[in-house]
Amino acid sequence: MQIYLFIAAIALYVLCAALPARRGxxxxxxxxxAWLLHGAGLWSEVAAAxxxxxxxxxxxxxxxxxxxxxxxxENQNFSLDGxxxxxxxxxxxxxxxxxxxPGNLVAMGDKSPLFGWHIAIATMAYSTLTIAAFHAxxxxxxxxxxxxxxxxxxxxxxxxxxxxxxLTMEKLLFRMIGFGFALLTLTxxxxxxxxxxxxxxxxxxxHKSVFTLLSWVLFASxxxxxxxxxxRGKTALSFTLAGFxxxxxxxxxxxxxxxxxxxxxxx
Numbered sequence: 001m002q003i004y005l006f007i008a009a010i011a012l013y014v015l016c017a018a019l020p021a022r023r024g025x026x027x028x029x030x031x032x033x034a035w036l037l038h039g040a041g042l043w044s045e046v047a048a049a050x051x052x053x054x055x056x057x058x059x060x061x062x063x064x065x066x067x068x069x070x071x072x073x074e075n076q077n078f079s080l081d082g083x084x085x086x087x088x089x090x091x092x093x094x095x096x097x098x099x100x101x102p103g104n105l106v107a108m109g110d111k112s113p114l115f116g117w118h119i120a121i122a123t124m125a126y127s128t129l130t131i132a133a134f135h136a137x138x139x140x141x142x143x144x145x146x147x148x149x150x151x152x153x154x155x156x157x158x159x160x161x162x163x164x165x166x167l168t169m170e171k172l173l174f175r176m177i178g179f180g181f182a183l184l185t186l187t188x189x190x191x192x193x194x195x196x197x198x199x200x201x202x203x204x205x206x207h208k209s210v211f212t213l214l215s216w217v218l219f220a221s222x223x224x225x226x227x228x229x230x231x232r233g234k235t236a237l238s239f240t241l242a243g244f245x246x247x248x249x250x251x252x253x254x255x256x257x258x259x260x261x262x263x264x265x266x267x
Contacts, residue, residue, distance in 0.1 A: 005041030006099045009034050010092045013068075017088035021081045028072070031088075035068045038095055045102060052119070055103020056252045057094070059123065064094040066127030067134070074172070082138045082163050087131070114190065122187040126251055128180035129219075133244035135173045136237045142166055143233070170232060174223075177240065181219045184247075188216050211250030218243035 012034035019027050042065055046053050064087070071087045074080055142160055163169060191209070222239035225231035231239070 002041045002045045003099055005037050005044070006095050009038035009041060010095050012037065013088045013092035013095065017085060017092070027084065028075070031068065031072050031084075034088075034091070035065065035072065038065050038068070038091065041095070042098070045098065052106050052116070053103045054106050054119070055101060057097040057101040058103045059126065060252050061094045061098040062123045063127040063130045064091040066124065067091070067131040070128070070131045070176075078164050078168070078172070080163065082141075082160050083131075083134055086134045086137065090134075118187065118190045121183055121190065122251070125180055125183035125187050126247060128176055128183060129244050129247060132173055132176040132180055132240060135169060135176065136240040136244075138163060139166060139169050139173065140234075140237050142169065143237075170236070173236070173240065174226060177219060178223065181216075181223060184212075184216055184219065188212060208250050211246050211253075215243050215247040215250060218246060 012030050016027055016030045016034060019030065021027075038061075042058070042061055046058055046062075067087055068091050071080065071083050075084070138160070142163060143166065145160060146166075164172075191212070218239055222231065222236060222243065225239070226236065
């Protein structure tokens with residue numbers, strides 16, 4: 001059943017990415033339908049009796065599912081057609097990956113109830129910072145186009161024209177980074193304080209912990225630099241993308257290596 005939900009969601013995500021910007025009403029309806037189908041498939045795939053199916057693809061799929069919702073809500077207030085051109089194909093790819101790499105079942109019977117909350121908060125943090133990274137990419141393209149003075153026709157050129165002004169995009173970016181950073185902080189704290197209860201062992205300084213903490217430091221530095229030094233423009237975009245890339249290595253990257261390269265279960 002899940003595979004049909006995923007196929008339908010992928011088809012609608014691709015359709016949504018291809019629709020012209022003038023079909024705003026149809027885009028909104030198709031986005032919502034794809035999101036609902038994706039969510040139904042995601043839930044039926046991940047949730048099982050007394051266990052969760054976790055893996056790099058399910059984490060990525062969950063993050064893009066939340067990102068699509070964030071785009072849909074934001075697009076009601078601002079014209080963010082450029083964001084649609086990035087988010088929808090990415091959501092289609094993430095959904096396809098989950099269908100191909102379903103992950104491993106993790107029994108919840110011997111886990112603390114905190115484990116489920118830890119996973120949920122981590123997914124929300126990753127999702128929020130994912131949509132922030134999409135914003136950063138669009139802002140970089142906006143700024144580059146503004147400075148170059150060229151008007152080359154590309155897949156995103158028309159969509160970039162419909163984006164809000166750079167200052168508005170920057171405000172949206174830092175709003176999302178602030179919220180994502182708060183969730184990431186809760187993720188880090190829960191991992192440190194409740195490590196024994198969450199994972200049945202003391203905190204390990206493995207690659208996942210190191211990359212997560214490094215990402216936290218990068219986003220903390222960005223917010224502090226914004227508050228006290230007025231960081232913006234290329235500096236802010238560089239820190240945003242570096243922090244996201246580090247977080248990508250911590251969660252999706254590490255799970256990909258374990259599952260696909262080393263063929264190991266959840267660790």
